[in-house]
Amino acid sequence: MSRLGHLGARLYRGEVGYDFVGKRKIWYGISILITITAIVGLAVRGLTMGIEFEGGAVFTTPKTSATVAQAEDVAQRASGHDAIVQKLGNKGLRIQISGIDTNKSDAIKTELSKELKVPAEDINADLVGPSWGDQIANKAWTGLIVFMILVVIYLAIAFEWRMALAALVALIHDITITVGVYALVGFEVTPGTVIGLLTILGYSLYDTVVVFDGLKEGQRGLTKQTRFTYSEMANKSLNGTLVRSINTTVVALLPVAGLLFIGGGVLGAGMLNDISLSLFVGLAAGAYSSIFIATPLVADLKERDPQMKALKKRVLAKRAAAVAKGETDEPQDAEPQDEAEAETAGAVVGQRRQPSRNNRGKRR
Amino acid sequence: MAAPKKGRRPAGAQGRPGRTLVLFLIAMVALAGGMFASGHKTPRLGIDLAGGTSITLKAKAEPGQEKAINKANMDTAVSIMNRRVNGLGVSEAEVQTQGDRNIIVNIPKGTNSEQARQQVGTTAKLYFRPVLTVAAGTPTKPAPSTTPSPSASKGADKNGDKNKPSSTPSANPSSKSTPQGRALTDGLKADGKPSPKTTPPGTPKPGSTPGTTPPTPSGNDAAAVAKLQKDFESLDCSTKESRAKAAFGSKATDTIAACSQTGDAKYILGPAEIEGTDVKKAKAVIDQQRGMWIVQMDFTGKGSKKFQSITGKLSKQQSPQNQFAIALDGQVVSAPSVSQTLSGSAEISGSFNQRSATDLANVLSYGALPLSFEEQSVTTVTAALGADQLHAGLIAGAIGLALVIIYLVLYYRGLALVAIMSLVVSAILTYVIMALLGPAIGFALNLPAVCGAIVAIGITADSFIVYFERIRDEIREGRTLRPAVERAWPRARRTIMVSDFVSFLAAAVLFIVTVGKVQGFAFTLGLTTLLDVVVVFLFTKPVMTLLARKKFFANGHSWSGLDPQRLGAKPPLRRSRRTPAAPTDPKEA
Numbered sequence: 001m002s003r004l005g006h007l008g009a010r011l012y013r014g015e016v017g018y019d020f021v022g023k024r025k026i027w028y029g030i031s032i033l034i035t036i037t038a039i040v041g042l043a044v045r046g047l048t049m050g051i052e053f054e055g056g057a058v059f060t061t062p063k064t065s066a067t068v069a070q071a072e073d074v075a076q077r078a079s080g081h082d083a084i085v086q087k088l089g090n091k092g093l094r095i096q097i098s099g100i101d102t103n104k105s106d107a108i109k110t111e112l113s114k115e116l117k118v119p120a121e122d123i124n125a126d127l128v129g130p131s132w133g134d135q136i137a138n139k140a141w142t143g144l145i146v147f148m149i150l151v152v153i154y155l156a157i158a159f160e161w162r163m164a165l166a167a168l169v170a171l172i173h174d175i176t177i178t179v180g181v182y183a184l185v186g187f188e189v190t191p192g193t194v195i196g197l198l199t200i201l202g203y204s205l206y207d208t209v210v211v212f213d214g215l216k217e218g219q220r221g222l223t224k225q226t227r228f229t230y231s232e233m234a235n236k237s238l239n240g241t242l243v244r245s246i247n248t249t250v251v252a253l254l255p256v257a258g259l260l261f262i263g264g265g266v267l268g269a270g271m272l273n274d275i276s277l278s279l280f281v282g283l284a285a286g287a288y289s290s291i292f293i294a295t296p297l298v299a300d301l302k303e304r305d306p307q308m309k310a311l312k313k314r315v316l317a318k319r320a321a322a323v324a325k326g327e328t329d330e331p332q333d334a335e336p337q338d339e340a341e342a343e344t345a346g347a348v349v350g351q352r353r354q355p356s357r358n359n360r361g362k363r364r
Numbered sequence: 365m366a367a368p369k370k371g372r373r374p375a376g377a378q379g380r381p382g383r384t385l386v387l388f389l390i391a392m393v394a395l396a397g398g399m400f401a402s403g404h405k406t407p408r409l410g411i412d413l414a415g416g417t418s419i420t421l422k423a424k425a426e427p428g429q430e431k432a433i434n435k436a437n438m439d440t441a442v443s444i445m446n447r448r449v450n451g452l453g454v455s456e457a458e459v460q461t462q463g464d465r466n467i468i469v470n471i472p473k474g475t476n477s478e479q480a481r482q483q484v485g486t487t488a489k490l491y492f493r494p495v496l497t498v499a500a501g502t503p504t505k506p507a508p509s510t511t512p513s514p515s516a517s518k519g520a521d522k523n524g525d526k527n528k529p530s531s532t533p534s535a536n537p538s539s540k541s542t543p544q545g546r547a548l549t550d551g552l553k554a555d556g557k558p559s560p561k562t563t564p565p566g567t568p569k570p571g572s573t574p575g576t577t578p579p580t581p582s583g584n585d586a587a588a589v590a591k592l593q594k595d596f597e598s599l600d601c602s603t604k605e606s607r608a609k610a611a612f613g614s615k616a617t618d619t620i621a622a623c624s625q626t627g628d629a630k631y632i633l634g635p636a637e638i639e640g641t642d643v644k645k646a647k648a649v650i651d652q653q654r655g656m657w658i659v660q661m662d663f664t665g666k667g668s669k670k671f672q673s674i675t676g677k678l679s680k681q682q683s684p685q686n687q688f689a690i691a692l693d694g695q696v697v698s699a700p701s702v703s704q705t706l707s708g709s710a711e712i713s714g715s716f717n718q719r720s721a722t723d724l725a726n727v728l729s730y731g732a733l734p735l736s737f738e739e740q741s742v743t744t745v746t747a748a749l750g751a752d753q754l755h756a757g758l759i760a761g762a763i764g765l766a767l768v769i770i771y772l773v774l775y776y777r778g779l780a781l782v783a784i785m786s787l788v789v790s791a792i793l794t795y796v797i798m799a800l801l802g803p804a805i806g807f808a809l810n811l812p813a814v815c816g817a818i819v820a821i822g823i824t825a826d827s828f829i830v831y832f833e834r835i836r837d838e839i840r841e842g843r844t845l846r847p848a849v850e851r852a853w854p855r856a857r858r859t860i861m862v863s864d865f866v867s868f869l870a871a872a873v874l875f876i877v878t879v880g881k882v883q884g885f886a887f888t889l890g891l892t893t894l895l896d897v898v899v900v901f902l903f904t905k906p907v908m909t910l911l912a913r914k915k916f917f918a919n920g921h922s923w924s925g926l927d928p929q930r931l932g933a934k935p936p937l938r939r940s941r942r943t944p945a946a947p948t949d950p951k952e953a
Contacts (some may be wrong), residue, residue: 052741062748105742125744132740135422136882139463143877147870154869158862195812195885198878199819202870202889206823209863210830217855244833247775251829252822254771255764259818262760271412272756275815275885 017239021231024296031173031293038180045183050190050274051126053133056081056098057105059112060124063091066116071095078111079104133191140194144175147201159212166297167208170289174204178282192274199279203252204286207245208294214241215295219302222311229312234299238291249287256280381906388902392793399796407795408802410810410884413754415473415747421737423465432735433465440729441737442467444692460806462883467737470808473747490640490727491616492671493633494678495687495699501601501628592632596621601630607695622689624696631696633689637674642667646728648721651713657721658713661728668708676705690727697727757814764818765791768825776832778917778924783828786904790824793895798888807887816888823867823889824896828904830863831856835908836926845926849912853905860900868893 020027051058059075068085071093075083079097086094095112105127113120148168155164178197182189218237222230256279263272302308399405411418423441425432438461445467446459458470601607601623616636623630646661663671678686679702689699700712712724745753765787772780794817801807834856838848871890875883911917917924 060749062746122746122748123744124746124749125742127742129738129740131422131738132420135466135740136878139878140882143873146877147873150869150873151866154865191882192812195815195882198874198882199816199870199885199889202867203819203823205866205870206826206863209866210826210859213859213862240837241833244829247829247833248826250771251768251825252819254767255761255818255821258762258764258767259760259815262756262763271811272753272760272815275812275819279819 017235019235020238020292021235021296021299024292024300027292027296031289034180035173035176038176038183041180041184045186047179047183047189048186049133050188050193051096051098052128052191053137053189054098055128055130055132056096056100057108057128058126059093059095059097059109060088060126061093061095061112061116061118062122064093064116064118066093066118068093071112071116074112074115075108078108078115136191136194140198143198144201151201151205155209155212159216162301163212163215163294163298166294166301167205167212169297170208170286170294171201171204173289173293174200174282174285177285178278181281182278187277188274190271190274192271193278196275196278197282199275200282200286203279203283204289206252207249207286208290210248211238211241211245211290211295212298214238214244215298223307226311226314226318229315230302230305230308231299234295234302238295242291245287245291249283253280253283256283381909384902385906385910388906392789392796395796395800396792399799402800402803404799404803407798407809408807409750409754410808410813411470411472411743411750412745412811413750413757413809413814415745415750417471417742417744419469419471419742420462420740421467421469422740423467423735424738425735435461435464437729437735438465438467440726441735443726445469458806463878466740489616489694490643490690490692491636492638492642492674493620493636493689493691494674495631495684495689496619496634497596497632498684498687498699499596499630501623501626501630592619592621596630596632599623599630601627603627620694622691622694622696624699625692629696629699631689631699633691633696637688638663638667638670640728642670643728646725648716648718648725651711654713656713657716657718658711659716659721659725659728660709660711661725662709665708671710672705672707675702675710678702679704690724692727698724753811754814757811757818761814761818761821764821768821772825772828778921779832779926782904782907782911783825783832785907786828786899787821787824789903790892790895790899793899794820794888794892797891797895808884810884812882812885813888816885817892820889820892820896823864823893824899827860827864827896827900830859831900831904831908834859839926845912845918849908857901857905860897864893864897 057079061071068087071085072083072095075085075095075097079100081097081099084096086096088094093116097108100108105125109120109123109125112118113123148171151171152164152168155167175197178200181187182193187193214237215234218233218240219230222228222233228236256276259272259276260280263274263276303312423433423438442459442461446457457472460468460470462468599606599621607623607625607627616639619635620633621630622633642664644662644664644667646659648657648659650656651658674688678688680686683701684699686703687699687701689696691697698712698714700714716724769780769784769787772783776783798807798809802809831852834852835845835848838852839845841848843851868890871886871893874886875890878886915921917926921927
């Protein structure tokens with residue numbers, strides 16, 4: 001761990017680092033590829049909608065000696081519809097019948113209890129009308145859109161519109177990937193999945209916001225110096241907050257992993273599993289996007305700003321002059337000059353701190 | 365201790381942590397005390413954890429009346445449904461609105477869920493029916509003198525046998541003090557003319573001509589009439605269930621035997637003359653002149669005409685046939701007498717108190733609701749599965765918490781202590797507040813809510829990480845711990861506020877626009893996000909400030925998680941000094 005702490009320090013000071021912003025084209029490419037795959041998957045395979053969205057019934061029995069085939073047979077006879085039967089971890093059965101009316105369910109339940117020799121009051125039933133899922137989905141869409149609008153407004157005020165835009169792109173990116181994974185793997189979409197998906201909203205942004213906060217700090221007084229362009233600064237602050245991002249992501253994923261393990265491994269299926277699965281996928285995508293997509297995107301947008309363009313010109317001019325003078329101080333790519341940069345590191349850090357120190361003075 | 369390089373922190377900022385902490389802990393203990401005092405020591409469990417049946421209904425407006433789905437109408441619908449479900453002997457069933465157009469009915473384990481489903485699934489029907497006969501609410505031997513002939517109007521040919529034999533008469537005639545109940549003492553008259561001299565309610569009008577009135581029985585109905593008569597005689601209104609069953613599901617055109625809602629009277633009622641939808645609105649008001657509660661009602665255009673004609677007819681009748689019954693689901697809510705022809709707006713007066721007047725007004729308004737309800741989902745969970753799910757949720761939570769703690773200890777070492785304490789405080793607060801919210805706002809912990817709480821462990825811990833990393837950054841700058849803790853705070857605070865705000869926004873939006881299970885999840889997430897802010901501000905930060913004074917942390921013990929050497933702090937800017945003498949053991953772990 002101390003090694004990690006040390007790495008954190010070196011990242012913080014910019015001694016080591018990965019050029020996220022410089023290599024952004026690669027990551028954009030990868031993301032676009034993943035997104036296209038997700039969309040194609042969605043278009044071709046579609047989502048496997050759970051019973052909640054189709055209408056139908058799910059019966060869960062306690063431990064029983066009846067076999068899957070037996071239960072399937074009984075359920076089909078009783079309902080006149082196809083039934084999907086699964087054996088659960090606790091030796092119970094999960095019998096899923098789609099397309100039946102909610103008011104037929106009691107009869108089917110009675111039949112099941114008779115044939116499978118399980119007392120009727122021990123059978124769990126989940127009956128869903130065909131429009132329930134639509135309602136949940138509609139509400140989810142409304143929620144998604146309202147949230148996106150609000151959060152873009154908020155981020156535009158708290159940070160600036162470029163960051164808000166980048167955060168939005170990252171968010172859409174995460175959701176597309178998550179949905180794509182569902183389409184490609186064929187996981188069943190249930191209200192639990194929708195809950196998980198909607199939670200990603202807040203969570204994926206949490207990461208992004210942490211990174212942007214570092215970015216905002218770094219850009220203070222940026223135009224008053226000629227050492228770094230915006231992109232370089234962005235990359236530096238990204239590397240500086242990398243440990244933080246990794247830690248927050250890991251810590252967020254751990255409880256979800258616990259849920260997934262229990263929900264999937266012990267209970268077999270159900271709400272816990274559905275929520276945690278979509279959360280897990282979404283969180284992972286969220287961590288990736290806030291580092292590889294959101295920040296580089298902000299840098300891209302920022303570099304179009306006339307002020308930043310001017311800054312870049314000045315920085316490059318200064319560097320050219322320095323090269324002409326034969327000086328070795330040319331911070332361009334992070335990797336080749338780890339050593340060369342080491343001595344300037346202190347000065348760099350000082351610079352970053354300087355403005356905020358002034359700020360503090362004002363506040364107190 | 366290393367040179368306090370930037371020692372210009374105002375000392376006051378560090379003087380307060382103890383007080384903040386004590387106040388916070390006192391508040392926490394007070395909350396917990398409140399929980400124990402209120403007797404709700406565990407959060408109320410939702411149907412999916414405790415077992416039971418949960419029914420979700422969706423309101424559908426009648427065509428052209430889309431605006432009818434509004435809060436007031438939904439609330440009326442809920443109160444009526446509550447009355448129906450709980451009237452059936454289904455105890456503790458809970459009816460609430462959810463979202464803008466859903467009603468959730470939760471029926472705990474052990475009650476007849478099928479019957480309840482039937483009850484809430486069918487639309488309540490409100491009719492105004494003329495009263496033909498009245499009697500005390502227990503099985504009667506001789507029919508009251510006025511009876512002979514229940515209706516022969518248009519619906520008579522297909523009535524009688526529609527009435528299911530009523531429930532078995534119970535042997536104990538409950539001797540209520542007022543056999544004729546409130547209903548009979550109600551009087552009905554034209555609105556806006558509160559003339560106190562109108563006929564005393566329930567008394568036949570002296571000048572009325574009985575001869576013109578009662579419907580004559582036609583021959584072929586004789587059997588049906590006889591049957592109805594028999595039903596009526598054996599009808600027992602003493603139990604809630606029998607009252608509900610008496611005329612439940614009868615048609616508007618039927619002549620029915622029905623109970624009053626309180627069970628103290630029973631009636632034979634003619635076919636419905638006015639439907640609930642003919643009522644435009646109704647409200648309970650105090651009549652200023654007489655200082656009593658009355659119910660005012662307005663009819664729609666069509667309704668007023670019908671009302672005018674029926675009151676015209678009824679006002680000429682003898683008691684009790686000058687009454688009409690307001691029957692909801694076949695139970696007579698009120699049966700005011702009519703003394704004059706009335707038009708579009710009318711008022712019902714009698715021995716109302718605020719509650720009974722409001723009740724009646726509600727019933728009348730509900731009848732006017734152009735809403736019907738559709739079953740959206742029905743979930744039945746056995747107590748065994750509920751317990752399993754709760755268990756699984758708790759285990760998952762424990763595993764999640766343990767993993768987070770292990771990670772924090774490995775990475776942050778001594779600092780993890782602060783994080784763990786904060787997590788524990790958060791957990792206690794969450795638990796206590798959930799337990800208190802049960803009785804306060806009807807919060808019930810369901811499986812998604814448990815999930816939300818588990819996911820929240822991560823959010824809460826993230827705040828600490830943001831703060832810790834900030835502190836470490838400051839130490840890397842060469843600061844000693846005390847200034848580092850103070851300097852890191854404003855920045856960490858901003859990051860935490862912004863990101864928690866985004867989380868909270870997500871939760872709030874989810875809570876407002878979604879329904880059902882999503883809402884429970886959003887609620888917990890929002891609650892824990894708020895608590896996260898509270899805990900970080902009032903607990904974590906003061907504790908950090910206090911700990912920064914302890915040698916173990918301030919000297920950067922290698923297990924404190926703040927060892928400047930491990931963190932790779934630059935030597936202090938005054939080049940003469942080296943990093944503080946931590947127990948040098950750099951190879952370890």
